[in-house]
Structures are given as C-alpha cells and as structure tokens.
Amino acid sequence: NAGVTQTPKFQVLKTGQSMTLQCAQDMNHNSMYWYRQDPGMGLRLIYYSASEGTTDKGEVPNGYNVSRLNKREFSLRLESAAPSQTSVYFCASSEEYSRAGYTFGSGTRLTVV
C-alpha cells in the first residue's frame, strides 16, 4: 500500500530557479492538497483540488502554481524560487468529508539558497 508518494525527498535550488514537486496517490481519493510546514507554525495550505479538473488557492498560494494532472496526480510548481520558500512540503489526499482525516506523503525538504 503506497498511499501518497512524493518526489523528490530533498532538493536544493538557487534563487530564481524553477522546479516541480510531484505527488501521486493510489487510494482513489477525490481531494488532494499541498501544504508547507515551517518551524513553529502549523501546516499551511498552499493549494488544493477538490476533484479532478479543479484547483483552488489556499492560505499561502503566492509564488506557486499547481496542476491536477488526473485523479491520481497533483503537482506543485515553483516558477522562480525565493529563500522564503525554503520549507518542508507535504502532499495529502482525502475523501470528501472524510472521517479518517488526510493521508500525507513523506514530504519534500526544499532549501532555496
């Protein structure tokens, strides 16, 4: 049972470089999410997708774009990385109105220098 798979696990970027974080789930969930986690702060929602073909902004969307490629895959793109985007990024998925919360991936640790 793979659950939610994120790649890469670690990445170092120079300011201004771009990259895409990949996420795939095999639980047939409709909803998928991208969060960032910073020390001393709770997980903050960047973007989410309630179903295939739809995406919506979360609390901290600036500097990011997303693509819901199909029901399984939801990618996060940084077009021009900034040091403020140094963080740990988590992808998650869930059923709508799930009583079992979200299923998270293992995270991508991104450093922008």
Place this chain on the structure above:
Amino acid sequence: EDQVTQSPEALRLQEGESSSLNCSYTVSGLRGLFWYRQDPGKGPEFLFTLYSAGEEKEKERLKATLTKKESFLHITAPKPEDSATYLCAVQAANNDMRFGAGTRLTVKP
C-alpha cells in the same frame, strides 16, 4: 478567523509518567477535530477524529477528549516509542482545515 493553539510546545516525560497535551480552538462551526502523530522526517499520520463535545476516542495509551473550546490528548504510562510531534487540526463548516503548530513529546526511558 479560525485558530488552533497547541500547548505546551514541547514536553519531556519519563517512561510511565502520564500527562496531557492541549489543543484550544476557535472555529466557525466545527465539522471535526483531528489528531495526528508526526515522526521526524515523515508526514503526519492520522490518529483520531472527534465531532462533538463529550466525545472520547482511545487507541493504546492515547485517549482524546473534546469540549466546545478545546481537546486533550491524554497519554497514559507513555513509552519511548510514543516520542513524536502531535498535531491537532480543526475542520470548519466550510471544510477549511486549520492545523496547530504541534506539541513535541519526548519520553525518556
């Protein structure tokens, strides 16, 4: 605005020393309160969902309780393997989910 505050930020216990973690919240219409466990270098792992004041859920040495303003995660006779960060999240009536910053628990043998 919906808010979730967890306390303490960090807690160190001796093995067998029971204690409680607190999650205080304000939310527009509580749809659910969730507890997660997060180990270093990993994503959060779901533990419990609570829906209404007075509800309790148990799993091994953990018991979660809920009132109208806060939730407690009680840890009875903890073991070193219970060391982790415990996250609380509230889901509002509009489905927005807000996470607390977590409590980092260390249990010493």
